[in-house]
Amino acid sequence: GENVEQHPSTLSVQEGDSAVIKCTYSDSASNYFPWYKQELGKRPQLIIDIRSNVGEKKDQRIAVTLNKTAKHFSLHITETQPEDSAVYFCAASAVSNYQLIWGAGTKLIIKP
């Protein structure tokens, strides 16, 4: 079945710098890749998603890139701010049903 690996598990960056989180997936038929942000004690919230018919999508300071050949996708956050501190989860669509296969999460720490 589908498997999603997410790296790094923890990422610490200086405020104002960029952060990149990468996920790899195993099933080449997966075609939907969302990213969720979970602040401490809160629900996971969708921040951006991409479908396999595009290679990149941007929304203000966040962007996601998809490399279907290499089977990996990445979240890019530019000009990081303290409120970006959270755990970020990637996911990939399961081919056989409507489910999502989740990465293990990345704890992003923004240093002042």
Place this chain on the structure above:
Amino acid sequence: GAGVSQSPSNKVTEKGKDVELRCDPISGHTALYWYRQRLGQGLEFLIYFQGNSAPDKSGLPSDRFSAERTGESVSTLTIQRTQQEDSAVYLCASSRQGFNQPQHFGDGTRLSIL
């Protein structure tokens, strides 16, 4: 519009008791998911409902766990004879019908087993 609603927000109970958690999905969302999230960990899939189809129960960790859903509305997750390792946040999510639909999460129920 209203989001996914879960109740109770917190539940403290003694080991061995049964608990029932409730999820009210977004209106019109045919798919409903339950996840377990232990402290500092990721999302562990439990069960998935899609319309009137048979649920996917492949993530339920033991026969103490069960879930029901009435049509396309409320779902309840029941844990019988609770154990300390059941302590976690139980998250519910719902989505529209079809592939590649984003899941919308509730605030979760924080379950503590004494």
